[in-house]
Amino acid sequence: MTLWSGRVRAELALEVWDFLRAEDAELLPYDCQATATHARRLWQAELLSDAELAEVETALERIAAKGIDDRADEDVHSALERSLGEVGRKIHAGRSRNDQVAAALRLYVVDACDEAVETIRSLAGAVLDQAEEETQTPMPAYTHLQRAQPVTVGHHLLAWVEMLARDLERFRFAAEQARPSPLGSAAVAGSTLELPPPPGPRVHNSIDAVGDRDFALDYLYACVVLSTHLSRIGEELVLWATSEFGFVRLPEEAATGSSMMPQKLNPDVAELVRGKAGTAIGRLTGLLATIKGLPLAYNRDLQEDKVSVFAARRDVRGTLAALEVLIAGIEFDHERLSAATADPLLQATDAAEALVESGLPFRDAHEQIADQVRAGTFEPEEPRHRLAPGPAEVSAAVAEARARVL
Numbered sequence: 001m002t003l004w005s006g007r008v009r010a011e012l013a014l015e016v017w018d019f020l021r022a023e024d025a026e027l028l029p030y031d032c033q034a035t036a037t038h039a040r041r042l043w044q045a046e047l048l049s050d051a052e053l054a055e056v057e058t059a060l061e062r063i064a065a066k067g068i069d070d071r072a073d074e075d076v077h078s079a080l081e082r083s084l085g086e087v088g089r090k091i092h093a094g095r096s097r098n099d100q101v102a103a104a105l106r107l108y109v110v111d112a113c114d115e116a117v118e119t120i121r122s123l124a125g126a127v128l129d130q131a132e133e134e135t136q137t138p139m140p141a142y143t144h145l146q147r148a149q150p151v152t153v154g155h156h157l158l159a160w161v162e163m164l165a166r167d168l169e170r171f172r173f174a175a176e177q178a179r180p181s182p183l184g185s186a187a188v189a190g191s192t193l194e195l196p197p198p199p200g201p202r203v204h205n206s207i208d209a210v211g212d213r214d215f216a217l218d219y220l221y222a223c224v225v226l227s228t229h230l231s232r233i234g235e236e237l238v239l240w241a242t243s244e245f246g247f248v249r250l251p252e253e254a255a256t257g258s259s260m261m262p263q264k265l266n267p268d269v270a271e272l273v274r275g276k277a278g279t280a281i282g283r284l285t286g287l288l289a290t291i292k293g294l295p296l297a298y299n300r301d302l303q304e305d306k307v308s309v310f311a312a313r314r315d316v317r318g319t320l321a322a323l324e325v326l327i328a329g330i331e332f333d334h335e336r337l338s339a340a341t342a343d344p345l346l347q348a349t350d351a352a353e354a355l356v357e358s359g360l361p362f363r364d365a366h367e368q369i370a371d372q373v374r375a376g377t378f379e380p381e382e383p384r385h386r387l388a389p390g391p392a393e394v395s396a397a398v399a400e401a402r403a404r405v406l
Contacts, residue, residue: 030107096187098210113175131157170222182209211297227280234273251329283308347380
C-alpha cells in the first residue's frame with residue numbers, strides 16, 4: 001500500500017508504477033538515522049510512548065544493519081514505514097516525504113563528503129611517498145607540452161598534491177552546506193503538531209528546505225573538479241608511459257594488455273580516470289538543468305537528484321582507489337628523465353637571466369638568446385644549470401604538504 005492510498009484508491013498501471021518508483025535503497029541507513037531523530041521528537045511531544053520509542057529505535061538499528069526488501073514499495077521511505085509495523089503508522093505524524101527525503105539525502109551527502117576527504121588524503125599520501133623518493137630526480141617542466149625549464153619529479157608531483165588539497169576543501173565546504181536539517185518543514189509549511197526542533201543546525205525556511213538541492217550541486221561540483229584534476233593526472237601518466245616519453249614504467253597490477261598485440265602494457269586505469277571526468281561533468285550539468293526550471297517547493301523532478309549523487313559517490317570511491325594503486329606502483333625511469341633534462345634549451349631562460357645580471361635589459365637578453373636558439377648556436381654555461389626549487393627545498397615542501405594535507 002502506498003503512503004498516499006487514502007486519496008488515490010485506483011491501482012496504478014504497471015507502466016506508471018515502474019516509471020514512478022524510486023531506486024533509492026542507498027538512502028536506507030540515512031533515512032533510519034533521520035527517522036530516529038523524528039521519533040524522538042514525537043516522543044518529546046508525548047505522541048509516542050516510551051515503549052513505542054524503544055520499539056522504533058530497536059527496529060531502526062536492525063533495519064539499518066540488515067536492510068529491507070523494498071521491491072514492493074514505491075521508495076525506501078515507504079518501505080521503512082511498512083517495516084516498522086503497527087508503530088510505523090504513527091511515525092509519519094508531523095513530517096512529509098518532502099522533508100524526509102531531504103533529510104536523508106543531506107545525511108547521505110555529508111557522509112559521501114567525509115568519505116571523499118579520507119580517500120583523497122589516502123591518494124595524496126601515495127603521491128607524497130613518490131615525491132619524497134624523487135626529490136632529487138630531474139625532469140623537464142612543460143608548458144604547451146613542450147620542454148620549458150628543469151625541475152625535479154618531486155616538485156612536479158607536489159603540484160598534483162596542491163590540486164588534491166583544494167579538492168579537500170571543496171568537499172569539506174559541501175559537507176557543511178548539507179549539514180542543516182530540514183526536519184520540521186513537513187510538506188512545505190510545517191505542521192500544526194507542536195514538535196520540538198531537531199538538534200543541530202537547521203534550514204530556516206520550510207519552503208526552501210524541501211525544494212533546495214544546492215547542497216547536492218555543491219557535492220557534484222566538488223566531484224567534478226576532483227574528476228577534472230584526476231583526469232589531468234591521468235593524462236600525464238598516459239603520456240609519461242608512452243615510448244615517446246618513457247618517463248614511467250607501469251605496475252602490472254594496475255595495467256592491462258592487448259588481446260592481439262603481445263607487447264602491449266596499457267595505462268587503462270589512467271585512461272578511464274580521464275574518461276570518468278566527462279561523465280561527472282554530465283551529472284552536474286544534468287541536475288542543474290533539472291533544478292533551473294522548478295517552481296518552489298518540492299516537485300517530483302527532484303527524484304532524479306539521487307541518480308547523479310549515488311553514481312558520483314561510486315565513481316569517486318572507485319577512481320581514487322584504483323588511481324592510488326597505480327601511482328603507488330609506478331617506477332620512474334631515471335635515465336630517460338635525466339636525458340630529457342639534459343636538453344640544453346632548458347637553460348635558455350637561465351642564460352637570459354645571466355645577461356640581466358650583467359646589466360642587459362631583459363628584453364634585449366631575451367632577444368639575444370632567442371637569436372642564438374634560432375641560429376642553432378646556443379651553448380649554455382654549465383655552471384648556470386640549476387633545478388628550481390632544488391632537492392632540499394622540494395624535500396621541505398613534501399614534509400610541509402604532509403603536515404597540511406594528511
